[in-house]
Amino acid sequence: MNAASEMEQSDFVWANAKKTADTAVFQHYGDHLKDAEIQVLQGAWDGLTYEKIAEQHNLSFNYLRADLGNKLWQKLSKALNEEVTKHNFKNALERAFQKQQAAPQTNPKIPSLEGKQKLSFPEGPVPLESPFYIESEGIETLCYAEIARPAALIRIKAPRLMGKTSLVVRILAQAQGAQTVYLDLNSLERSMVTDLDKLLRWLCWQVGQTLRPDNADLLRQSWDTEILGSNDNCTGYFEEHLLPALSTPLVVALDNVDRLFSYAEVVEDVLGLLRSWHEKGKISPLWKKLRLVLAHSTECYIPLDLNQSPFNAGVPVELIEFKATQVKTLAQLYGLNWDEAQVQALMGLIGGHPYLTSLALYELGSGHRDLAQLLHEAPTEQGIYRDHLRRHLETLQPGSPLAEAFCTVVTASEPVELSSIQTYQLHSMGLIHQKDNQVMPRCSLYRDYFRRALLLKD
Numbered sequence: 379m380n381a382a383s384e385m386e387q388s389d390f391v392w393a394n395a396k397k398t399a400d401t402a403v404f405q406h407y408g409d410h411l412k413d414a415e416i417q418v419l420q421g422a423w424d425g426l427t428y429e430k431i432a433e434q435h436n437l438s439f440n441y442l443r444a445d446l447g448n449k450l451w452q453k454l455s456k457a458l459n460e461e462v463t464k465h466n467f468k469n470a471l472e473r474a475f476q477k478q479q480a481a482p483q484t485n486p487k488i489p490s491l492e493g494k495q496k497l498s499f500p501e502g503p504v505p506l507e508s509p510f511y512i513e514s515e516g517i518e519t520l521c522y523a524e525i526a527r528p529a530a531l532i533r534i535k536a537p538r539l540m541g542k543t544s545l546v547v548r549i550l551a552q553a554q555g556a557q558t559v560y561l562d563l564n565s566l567e568r569s570m571v572t573d574l575d576k577l578l579r580w581l582c583w584q585v586g587q588t589l590r591p592d593n594a595d596l597l598r599q600s601w602d603t604e605i606l607g608s609n610d611n612c613t614g615y616f617e618e619h620l621l622p623a624l625s626t627p628l629v630v631a632l633d634n635v636d637r638l639f640s641y642a643e644v645v646e647d648v649l650g651l652l653r654s655w656h657e658k659g660k661i662s663p664l665w666k667k668l669r670l671v672l673a674h675s676t677e678c679y680i681p682l683d684l685n686q687s688p689f690n691a692g693v694p695v696e697l698i699e700f701k702a703t704q705v706k707t708l709a710q711l712y713g714l715n716w717d718e719a720q721v722q723a724l725m726g727l728i729g730g731h732p733y734l735t736s737l738a739l740y741e742l743g744s745g746h747r748d749l750a751q752l753l754h755e756a757p758t759e760q761g762i763y764r765d766h767l768r769r770h771l772e773t774l775q776p777g778s779p780l781a782e783a784f785c786t787v788v789t790a791s792e793p794v795e796l797s798s799i800q801t802y803q804l805h806s807m808g809l810i811h812q813k814d815n816q817v818m819p820r821c822s823l824y825r826d827y828f829r830r831a832l833l834l835k836d
Contacts, residue, residue: 390471390472390475392420392423394475395419395423395468395471395472395475396411396416396419396420398471398474398475399411399419399454399457399471399474400416402454402457402458402474403453403454403457405457406456406457407453407457407509410707412513412518412519413513413515413516413519414435414446414518414519414522415446415450415453417431417434417435417519418431418442418446418447418450419450419467421434421435422464422467423468428442428443428447435519438522438523438526438527445552445554446522447464451463451464451467454467454470454471458470458471458473458474497712497740497743497744499740500733500736500737500740502543503543503544503547504541504544506547506548506551509711510708510711510712510736511544511548512700512704512707512708512732514697514698517545517695517697518545518548520693520695521534521545521548521549521552521693521695522548522549522552524693525549525552525553525556525629525669525671526553526554527669528627528659528666528667528669529656529658529659529660529665529666529668529669530669530670530692530693531656531669531670531671531672531691531692531693532549532670532671532672532692532693532695533672533673533674533692533693533694533695534546534671534672534673534674534695534696534697535673535674535675535676535694535695535696535697536675536696536697536698537675537676537805537806537807537808537820538675538806538807538808539731539732539733539734539808540697540699540731540732540733540808541697541732541733542633542673542674542675542697543562543633543673545673545695545697546560546631546633546671546673547560549629549631549671550629550631550671553627553629553669555626555627556626556627556628556629556669557588557589557624557626557627557628557629558588558628558629558630558631559584559585559588559628559629559630559631560631560633561581561584561585561630561631561632561633562633562634563632563633563634563635563637563638564633564634564637566580566637571637571638571641571644572641572643572644573644574608574609574643574644574647574648575603575608575611577644577648578608578609578611578612578648578651579597579601579608579612581612582597582601582612582615582616582620583597585616585620585628585630586615586619586620589620589623589624589628590619590620590623596619597615600614600615600618600619601615608647609647609650609651609654612651613651613654613655616655616668617664617665621664621665621667621668622664624667626667627667627668627669628667628668628669629669629670629671630668630669630670630671631670631671631672631673632652632670632671632672632673633673634673634674634675635672635673635674636674636675636676636806639674639676652670652672653691655668655670656670656691656692657691670692672692675805675806675808676802676805676806698730699729699730699731699732700730700731700732700735701730702718702721702722702725702730704730705721705724705725705730705735706718706721708735708736708739709721709739709742709743712739712740712742712743713743714739714742714743720749723749723753724738724749724753726822727753727756727821727822727823728756728821728822728823729820729821731808731820731821733766734763734766734821734823737762737763737766738752738762741762747762756823757822757823757826757827757830758827763823763827767823767824767827767828767831770807770809770824770828771828771831771832773807774828774832776831776832776834779800780800780803780804781832783796783797783800783804784804784809784810784828784832785828785829785832785833787804787810787817787818787819788819788824788825788828788829788832789829789833793813793816793817793818794816794817794818795815795816795817796817801817804817805817808820809824809828
């Protein structure tokens with residue numbers, strides 16, 4: 379080995395390896411290495427076994443070895459265009475480092491976006507294969523590790539349009555070797571969510587459709603309303619017919635659970651039922667098979683017995699807004715080479731609201747508007763948020779007590795205090811931030827638009 383080679387080798391430390399891997403992955407996939415992937419990479423760099431890495435970062439050993447680790451080496455293999463394993467990755471990264479050092483500096487390539495026509499309008503959950511999903515710091519890692527545990531219960535809370543469903547979809551995809559069922563309670567008609575028996579029959583039928591071909595007939599035959607209550611019938615159906623037939627875990631995700639919160643006649647029973655199943659899983663091998671994911675907009679405002687509520691059990695996850703670094707990364711994915719001033723200009727209008735940010739970057743990346751025009755038009759009827767704002771305005775019903783309460787919020791110069799129900803409703807809509815017992819508009823877009831719209835007189 380000559381002197382130059384020895385110098386190159388001595389210069390190749392962990393910081394260079396991490397940057398090399400992240401650069402290669404971003405150039406190939408348009409996304410940076412995840413926190414958990416960096417943890418695995420650094421552990422391997424330090425010569426740790428998967429077992430030690432899992433222990434060090436509180437990860438599931440089986441998930442790390444069978445899923446996260448394998449996927450990391452596959453990702454690096456594609457990004458570096460050579461086979462990469464836990465045993466040879468250092469040499470592979472060093473070769474890539476030397477190539478990166480020798481290559482002329484260029485702007486990072488944004489893959490899969492060869493033309494602006496490739497950009498898709500941001501609506502609904504972010505698809506699994508989409509490069510536009512931005513991970514929260516540590517949240518995905520926590521959820522993926524937790525869903526691998528027997529009798530897991532994950533509670534995801536955030537206002538609407540913050541990415542709850544996108545996260546739920548990814549948790550289900552990471553539930554390796556498990557049967558998964560996704561149920562959206564917003565799809566139910568009112569007659570179903572106000573009738574406990576109908577609601578729990580629907581739950582059994584939906585889960586059973588995934589597991590048993592004879593589900594419909596079996597459900598009709600086994601449901602006994604003369605002797606047993608609805609909760610007992612539902613528990614019995616899982617206990618006698620669904621769980622025993624499983625050789626793998628079962629993950630049931632209930633999205634938009636807050637749909638039940640307005641119906642006192644069902645919410646306490648349903649939430650108490652879910653809590654009882656989670657508790658059974660701590661002692662019963664049969665119920666250890668069941669893992670639950672609950673997503674909701676706010677806490678339930680109906681008083682619940684603390685021993686029955688699932689909202690003080692399991693692992694709580696609260697989604698937050700994007701940080702400036704995440705907005706900048708997303709802007710790059712939309713083909714925008716932004717500086718900090720441009721990031722701050724957009725965040726001054728909408729904060730880091732995931733949906734509002736994605737919509738703005740789609741418009742800018744597609745060339746429909748420039749940033750100055752977007753910012754100027756945003757709180758008006760000609761701005762890109764007009765449909766979103768009008769839907770909120772219709773829900774508020776100008777002249778209603780809720781609209782009057784929000785008018786107080788957007789016209790005040792300081793945070794104000796509202797009733798518990800009004801705070802709950804406005805927070806679930808994503809219109810306000812809470813600070814102790816006081817509230818303020820979530821962003822200047824909402825303040826500027828609704829200050830005008832709610833004060834207009836017909």
